[in-house]
Amino acid sequence: MTEVRGNAQQMVVPASNVGWVLTAAPWLVCSVALILWQVVCNVFSVPDYILPPPTQIFAVLVNTAGPIWFHAKWTLATTCIGFALSVILGLLMGIAVGSFRMVYAGFYPLLIGFNSVPKVAVVPILVVWFGIGAVPAVLTAFLMSFFPIVVNVATGLATVEPELEDVLRALGAKKRDLILKVGLPRSLPYFFASLKIAITLAFVGSVISESIASSRGIGTLMVRAASDFRISLVFAGLIVTAAMGIIMYVAFAILESRMTGWAVRRPEVQ
Amino acid sequence: MMIGAKSIAALFGCLCAASTAWAQTPVRLVLDFAIQGQQSPIVLASEGGYFQRAGVDVRVDRGYGSGDSITKVASGAYDMAFADVGALIIFNGKQGATKLIDVFQIYDSAPMVILSLKKSKITKPSDLAGKAIASPPSASSRVMFPTFAAVNKIDVSNIKWLDVTPQLRETMLKQGQADATTALITDVAGLNHLQISEDEISIMRYSDYGMNLYGHGILTTPEFAAKHPDEIRKIVRAISEALKAAIADPAIAVAALKKRDPLVDETLERRRLELVVANAIVTDHVRKSGLGAVDMDRMQKTIDLIAATYKQPPMKATDLYRGDYLPPTDESMLPH
Numbered sequence: 001m002t003e004v005r006g007n008a009q010q011m012v013v014p015a016s017n018v019g020w021v022l023t024a025a026p027w028l029v030c031s032v033a034l035i036l037w038q039v040v041c042n043v044f045s046v047p048d049y050i051l052p053p054p055t056q057i058f059a060v061l062v063n064t065a066g067p068i069w070f071h072a073k074w075t076l077a078t079t080c081i082g083f084a085l086s087v088i089l090g091l092l093m094g095i096a097v098g099s100f101r102m103v104y105a106g107f108y109p110l111l112i113g114f115n116s117v118p119k120v121a122v123v124p125i126l127v128v129w130f131g132i133g134a135v136p137a138v139l140t141a142f143l144m145s146f147f148p149i150v151v152n153v154a155t156g157l158a159t160v161e162p163e164l165e166d167v168l169r170a171l172g173a174k175k176r177d178l179i180l181k182v183g184l185p186r187s188l189p190y191f192f193a194s195l196k197i198a199i200t201l202a203f204v205g206s207v208i209s210e211s212i213a214s215s216r217g218i219g220t221l222m223v224r225a226a227s228d229f230r231i232s233l234v235f236a237g238l239i240v241t242a243a244m245g246i247i248m249y250v251a252f253a254i255l256e257s258r259m260t261g262w263a264v265r266r267p268e269v270q
Numbered sequence: 271m272m273i274g275a276k277s278i279a280a281l282f283g284c285l286c287a288a289s290t291a292w293a294q295t296p297v298r299l300v301l302d303f304a305i306q307g308q309q310s311p312i313v314l315a316s317e318g319g320y321f322q323r324a325g326v327d328v329r330v331d332r333g334y335g336s337g338d339s340i341t342k343v344a345s346g347a348y349d350m351a352f353a354d355v356g357a358l359i360i361f362n363g364k365q366g367a368t369k370l371i372d373v374f375q376i377y378d379s380a381p382m383v384i385l386s387l388k389k390s391k392i393t394k395p396s397d398l399a400g401k402a403i404a405s406p407p408s409a410s411s412r413v414m415f416p417t418f419a420a421v422n423k424i425d426v427s428n429i430k431w432l433d434v435t436p437q438l439r440e441t442m443l444k445q446g447q448a449d450a451t452t453a454l455i456t457d458v459a460g461l462n463h464l465q466i467s468e469d470e471i472s473i474m475r476y477s478d479y480g481m482n483l484y485g486h487g488i489l490t491t492p493e494f495a496a497k498h499p500d501e502i503r504k505i506v507r508a509i510s511e512a513l514k515a516a517i518a519d520p521a522i523a524v525a526a527l528k529k530r531d532p533l534v535d536e537t538l539e540r541r542r543l544e545l546v547v548a549n550a551i552v553t554d555h556v557r558k559s560g561l562g563a564v565d566m567d568r569m570q571k572t573i574d575l576i577a578a579t580y581k582q583p584p585m586k587a588t589d590l591y592r593g594d595y596l597p598p599t600d601e602s603m604l605p606h
Contacts, residue, residue, distance in 0.1 A: 047344070047345070049341055050345045127434070131447050132447055213435065223407050223433055226337070227406075227412070228407075229337065
């Protein structure tokens with residue numbers, strides 16, 4: 001048993017239960033939100049083309065599971081490919097930018113300018129260049145998720161403590177050793193943090209691309225459903241996209257805790 | 271200086287008084303699409319002072335497809351829409367109620383077409399089977415495609431739909447990524463703009479293949495019409511007058527467009543306006559009976575045809591279309 005003394009109260013929390021509460025917390029919040037949504041829809045008789053109630057959305061999810069999964073698979077595939085591209089290229093670019101002052105000075109302003117361009121405007125150009133299909137979706141996912149990875153890896157590398165660098169150089173370490181043996185491992189926490197952001201951005205990118213020009217994908221499904229006045233199907237698509245984003249996020253969070261557990265190790269609160 | 275409760279109460283009181291003394295809020299009208307030549311008569315009504323002279327304050331905004339505009343009026347975000355009555359029939363059918371009504375039928379004939387390059391050899395509806403068709407999902411020509419396919423018994427199972435935003439439609443056709451596209455006749459002007467000449471384009475009109483439908487009109491909710499009948503009459507009259515002026519001299523309408531958006535290409539938009547006037551607005555029936563005159567039998571046939579495609583019970587034409595907001599016939603007649 002862990003005793004926590006507050007100002008005037010004494011709270012005794014069984015240590016074994018805290019973990020359970022933490023895992024259940026997001027599910028509880030989600031359920032409360034859904035219940036509230038359902039109540040609002042019922043109480044105010046909201047028309048279903050404005051805001052469909054969760055029960056209707058769930059029914060649509062179950063009934064059109066086949067087509068939804070068909071499109072979701074496509075979005076998942078294009079997002080993962082685009083994301084994989086941005087991880088590899090982002091890592092390489094981040095290393096270059098973070099390790100060499102010339103590269104930083106030369107490329108960073110361009111990267112920022114490039115990232116400020118709304119990708120919605122870029123998709124039509126990609127479609128004209130590469131045709132409708134997977135390529136614009138993969139590229140848009142890549143373009144949206146690339147920048148956070150570059151920034152975080154570069155920051156991680158550039159902020160290696162100068163004293164550490166001096167000591168290593170005094171001991172005869174070459175630049176390459178510095179990057180590979182000290183800089184990179186040290187920037188892993190930053191890298192994984194950026195991956196969690198980047199994966200959600202990659203989803204945004206591919207869905208945007210699909211809603212502008214595509215023949216398959218959740219974005220296409222949502223646009224077609226909207227034009228058919230099937231708003232509950234639009235919401236079903238939104239929920240499926242959100243779910244895919246959360247699953248990927250959790251996957252990377254687990255990967256992160258395995259690979260960078262050493263960075264967040266803390267003594268247990270007594 | 272501390273803001274005390276008294277000052278806050280005073281400020282609140284002033285705001286309340288100001289809002290009640292505020293002139294009536296403008297009527298919000300949403301168009302079917304971006305502001306182009308075919309929407310210019312309504313823009314003319316706004317920029318050319320027709321609404322002002324009629325004593326109404328109307329705010330005209332661009333739209334994102336007829337379907338979307340109808341949903342916006344149904345949800346209360348807008349009061350009126352300029353959109354396709356076919357899309358409205360589908361919407362009302364799906365909701366099982368007359369959510370919106372048609373108060374001014376502007377397109378006497380829906381100018382929907384299938385455009386393709388002559389080299390694709392798509393000359394009749396059945397040629398579309400198995401082809402790649404580029405089409406924005408919420409465009410009226412796409413929304414009406416199932417009905418077109420049903421009437422002409424097209425095998426739709428192998429059609430590859432390329433969902434694109436309207437801007438990409440012509441490009442897809444030119445590049446050869448799409449064999450055909452669902453469009454309005456005004457999009458021929460867009461193809462010309464991409465250096466595709468008339469003789470390279472194959473135009474398949476829906477109206478030539480059993481789709482004798484009414485097209486775009488001014489739509490609103492029954493509740494809004496019941497609350498503001500005079501305003502609707504004034505608005506319909508102003509739009510009718512602006513239409514007559516635009517038909518007589520397209521240059522005025524294009525000038526109004528230019529006033530609203532200096533970036534418009536005048537030649538392109540004028541061509542679009544002329545195409546929609548010639549193909550959709552000034553038909554033989556309108557020449558005989560005036561702008562906005564509706565043949566209720568034909569309206570009922572339109573409803574029945576669309577309802578059959580979507581397996582909905584057809585609504586009554588008299589519920590959908592209310593002709594009592596039109597100006598007197600002699601004012602709606604076009605000069606000969």
